[in-house]
Amino acid sequence: MTTRIVLCLLVLTTAAAAGAAESGKSATAKIIDSLGKTLGTAHFSEKNEGVEVTVKVSGLPPGKHGIHLHEQGKCDPPGFSTAGGHFNPSAKQHGSMNPGGKHAGDLPNLMVKADGTAEFTATAKGATLGDGGGSLLKKGGTSIIIHAGPDDEKTDPSGNSGGRIACGVVTAQ
Template identity: 50%
Template sequence: LTPGEHAFHLHAVGKCEPPGFTSAGPHFNPENKKHGKLNKEGHHAGDMDNIRVPANGNVNVTVVDKDITLEKGKPNSVFQDSGTAVVIHANKDDYMTDPAGNAGDRIACGVLTEGAPKSAAAR
């Protein structure tokens, strides 16, 4: 990735087909809210904080988000039938402009998948 700030969003479809990754659909938004963490009416569940990429182009991110769950069957679960994708955009999110915060092109994409539960012996 290029150094600097980039928008980091969850998208509503678990597909990452290049070019452009438009197959990932719009932002994950099970409550039909507007875009942007600064929006007074609330924001998409898939609106994450921008990530800051250092000069070496590598970044590790830990996400804690009260608006989503890993619990299958819940309305805000990222393990829905259509899947969910993680998308990194070329620019930072301005946290307000609908639909994607002026974040620019989708430059990286990954599909979230549900892992197999660990057995008690493996823990």
């Protein structure tokens, strides 16, 4: 009898921990170019290790492009400078290859095919869709930016990824 109670408690505790880590919270962003034309969407789902970011876009120049989460929920064309710097609640350096990095908003490069389309899934470690400093849904919001060039994944503060060519404001669903 005692073994059965302990086993039931273990199962309930494990299920509760998994439920707390994967909250089911989600968000989305409509990604636009500098003329305000919709290029695609980004979907955000809270997971155990951070926020999973899934992007589907078209109409971009082929090749590698830096893609990052930025600290402000503003996408004013043409240069999207209103999005601010990279989302960096832990005050780290930029890039996965930087010993002082990486920002919570640092994501791997987006590879755009010859036809201008791309699909991408990555995890923003250190980000959440809940409360606290790591929340992408914080007061003032956050955004997702696609850059003109590839991110070198080490140069602070932005990875030498060039100008901002697309932007989307992260919005709770």
